[in-house]
Amino acid sequence: MLRLIADSHHSSVLIDGATRSAMTPFRKRLGSRSKPIKVLVLGQPGVGKTALIVRLVTQRFIGEYDPTLEKMYTHHTEIDGDRVTFEILDTAGCHPDEHGCGLEEHIRWANAFIVVYSVTDRWSFDECSRLLFLVSYAKRCRRHSANGGSGAKQMPVMLVGNKNDLEAQRVVSVADGTTRSLEIAGCTAFSDISVRESPGSVRRIFTELYRSCTRRSSGLISRSVSYGQTPAVDIPMLNRTNVDGLRGLTLSCSPEAPHTDRHSPDDKTSATKRWMQKVIPSLKKNNQTLHLIRANTYHEHIAERYS
Numbered sequence: 183m184l185r186l187i188a189d190s191h192h193s194s195v196l197i198d199g200a201t202r203s204a205m206t207p208f209r210k211r212l213g214s215r216s217k218p219i220k221v222l223v224l225g226q227p228g229v230g231k232t233a234l235i236v237r238l239v240t241q242r243f244i245g246e247y248d249p250t251l252e253k254m255y256t257h258h259t260e261i262d263g264d265r266v267t268f269e270i271l272d273t274a275g276c277h278p279d280e281h282g283c284g285l286e287e288h289i290r291w292a293n294a295f296i297v298v299y300s301v302t303d304r305w306s307f308d309e310c311s312r313l314l315f316l317v318s319y320a321k322r323c324r325r326h327s328a329n330g331g332s333g334a335k336q337m338p339v340m341l342v343g344n345k346n347d348l349e350a351q352r353v354v355s356v357a358d359g360t361t362r363s364l365e366i367a368g369c370t371a372f373s374d375i376s377v378r379e380s381p382g383s384v385r386r387i388f389t390e391l392y393r394s395c396t397r398r399s400s401g402l403i404s405r406s407v408s409y410g411q412t413p414a415v416d417i418p419m420l421n422r423t424n425v426d427g428l429r430g431l432t433l434s435c436s437p438e439a440p441h442t443d444r445h446s447p448d449d450k451t452s453a454t455k456r457w458m459q460k461v462i463p464s465l466k467k468n469n470q471t472l473h474l475i476r477a478n479t480y481h482e483h484i485a486e487r488y489s
């Protein structure tokens with residue numbers, strides 16, 4: 183069994199099964215959060231669930247992971263000055279139809295969800311819909327249960343397309359992922375990343391989950407989309423932004439920054455607009471509005487509206 187060792191900044195412990203617990207020293211922070219955020223990581227076998235979690239807790243990409251064991255990880259970190267503990271359950275390729283899989287129980291246990299697919303595997307993407315449906319159904323049940331409504335709205339669900347370093351083998355486009363995340367009720371964010379190439383994107387996913395749980399991400403923004411920073415992507419780097427007064431999907435880009443798009447001779451702004459043309463129909467269908475915030479005018483909160 184793989185055992186992870188605490189590093190200097192983020193004390194991280196792997197727990198065998200869900201029953202054993204472990205504590206590691208943690209230096210005092212300004213703020214604190216006593217309740218751990220329980221994150222359930224779902225997805226088909228081989229999409230990179232374990233790699234994603236291991237990347238978070240060790241900052242390493244190990245390459246090969248035990249495909250059969252279900253594992254619980256505890257990760258202590260600091261976000262926005264708060265001490266944060268994540269309990270992360272890796273469902274290890276558990277298929278929804280498998281007998282004794284315990285998926286429903288896991289969904290009940292969790293208060294944040296990451297549903298992972300591989301951008302090189304269409305089936306893993308299609309199966310996400312079912313997982314997202316199960317999660318969203320469980321959330322609705324909690325909301326309607328006698329006293330269970332309180333936390334239901336704060337249960338973020340993130341759809342993550344992994345392995346975008348394998349651009350040549352990509353069969354699920356970023357637009358597909360974005361559209362799916364907009365179509366499925368209860369999905370709060372979408373990210374197209376490479377666990378292997380972009381450790382920062384993994385960290386951003388968990389930061390986003392924490393902020394959603396604590397309602398610190400702008401409540402005005404109904405969805406968020408982000409990309410791992412990799413030269414292989416055929417669209418520019420876009421980040422979710424918190425901008426007061428805007429509803430819908432908000433993106434920021436840096437048109438003045440040197441573009442890293444090796445597939446297109448266009449500058450970032452053109453690439454952004456091209457990409458938006460693909461996404462806008464699905465936004466309209468879902469009554470979403472897309473705002474493009476230029477990074478250089480971001481602080482003045484000047485937005486160009488595309489709707």
Ligand SMILES: Nc1nc2c(ncn2[C@@H]2O[C@H](COP(=O)(O)OP(=O)(O)OP(=O)(O)O)[C@@H](O)[C@H]2O)c(=O)[nH]1
Pocket residue numbers: 225226227228229230231232233234244245246247248249250273274275276344345346347348375376377378379
């Ligand atoms: N190229 C590439 N390979 C990746 C990436 N993430 C994971 N992998 C590889 O994909 C394979 C499967 O990764 P795992 O983390 O074991 O996938 P899993 O979803 O946990 O699989 P199960 O445990 O079977 O459910 C491994 O060989 C990883 O090295 C990535 O971002 N890029």
